[in-house]
Amino acid sequence: MRKPGKTLAPAPFDADEVRRLAEGLKALDGALLPILHAINDRFGHVDERAVPIVADVLNLTRAEVHGVLTFYHDFRRAPAPRHVVRLCRAEACQAMGADALHAELEKACRGGPVLVEAVYCLGNCALSPAALIDGKLYGRLDVAKVLELART
């Protein structure tokens, strides 16, 4: 069972490892999501080359696997940069200036090693603005604090 928040260093694509992960989880009911999560966690993204392997293990078409892979926001199709700031853009954080915070961050992080992404609600709505920075939740954020946390 995958435990979220665990960070493994992203590894280069390894077909045998993909197959091993898929085989290990295929007995679960509705195994495709857990398998894609496992691959995404292990490699930092789900490489295009993993799709036919997963399809083969689960006896699905490649189109079915591709369809699921591309439906969910969590599965990355390409490696992520070193640091990821998932900034909440939903209403409670908007009420505390998340839109302006987002604009400032975009400007400050353009072209750098910090990727700023939108997420809609982290359940930290009484301590807005909130973000997941490299998988850790923070509240009452401002630009300086986000940049300090993301760069360390």
Added chain:
Amino acid sequence: MTQRIYVPRDAAALSVGAHQVAQAVAREIAARGLDAELVRPGSRGLFWLEPLVEFDGPSGRVGFGPVRAEDVPSLFGDAPKAPSLGRVEDLPYLKSQQRVTFARCGIIDPLSLADYEVHGGLKGLRRALEIAPAEIVAAVIESGLRGRGGAGFPTGIKWRTVAAAEGAQKYIVCNADEGDSGTYADRMLMEGDPFLLIEGMAIAGLAVGATKGFVYIRSEYPHAFRRMAGAVETARAARLLGPDVLDSGREFDIELRLGAGAYICGEETSLLESLEGKRGQVRAKPPLPAIQGLFAKPTVVNNVLSFAAVPTVMAEGAAFYRDFGMGRSRGTMPIQLGGNVKRGGLIERAFGLTLREIVEDYGGGTATGRPVRAVQVGGPLGAYWPDALFDTAFDYEAFAAKGGMIGHGGVVVFDDTVDLARQARFALEFCAIESCGKCTPCRIGSTRGVETIDKILRGERIVENIDLVRDLCEVLRDGSLCALGGLTPIPVMSALEHFPEDFVRDAVAAA
């Protein structure tokens, strides 16, 4: 006697430094050689006081908060540098509440089954094991409990349908995909009292004859997922879950599943598709999930808070629960106050509190100190309420009568800098981002809506375009397959109705 010192491990508390505070407390205990134990409960839900540190005392727990790690040593001396709160139970915010579902949250060690039982846990499940399944269902119906996810469908009626359905395998599915902005009660409960959810699901399993349950937790809640995983493991080891639940000979087990960042998977049929390993696309109803749900088997799908209310109904009786509330809204509702508010937090009260009491008495106005201009209730699909309607009582029917909904109980406060035309635009934009794409009104209509509001914001043919938005909202409301498309018009229309001046502001400024 060993003194207990409490520092929350709730994700929100951790997000503002509770971990560093806990480490400092542990250091202080060691350095001073104290006979004390550090306990890591969930949160009390008094978020403006987090990190909140509580000390066991002769007359109850006394608290300090918010505490910074560097202030911790001073808490052990005579001149504490963090605000002293006195007895936490006496804080008016907490004292005035009716904590039923959240009675233990922030108090017990969430992963201690012994602590759970000392505080009344498992009484409901033990009672349920003594009576016939039909009696469990009857008690839940009698309690008046309605689905706390947002739709408000009577929980007991759903259970009765599943109990009566034919099927060798039935499922209990807990919807923990709490995606509504402004809501966090499911998260708090899973982190602060996970055995309560397990107990509630086990009772549901007994009631309808299901041996397997799934909890679908959104991936944005990594702490809740880990806490639940620990609790399920402990519950199995204690034979609370497994082939022989509490030595009754009855079977029930739970598996956790992680969402993958799709708001639509909070919709029950889409959630079932996702659990089956598919794209989270909405199913047409009928068939109801109660008849053909997960893997086409009869399935109970309930929200975390609905399951969590059931052990109380079983332990204290249906009448105890039903006696809270008003009209057809029975029991207590965990209201979640957030956004631009001075004192954001969890308020569990019987239905009937007014919005003004929530925002002004509990919330204390805005965090920025500016006047409150609008309050959105019920998540991204809920209405924006103006001050003129703040005396509306928190109740399913009273809110629906005024064009809104209570949803999952989120209340988000905005100050007078909010632009409701932009909020209406966001509602449609959010619908476009999160639409599963199955039905046309939602998939296409949301994008056309954003474009049309952009025209209004640019001052183009404002009157005609507002008419067009209204017309589009009608199509979305009547023609969408599920609540995402069907309810997106609520925030849009409420903004238009209560804050029309915001839709012409830019045009007026330009003229």
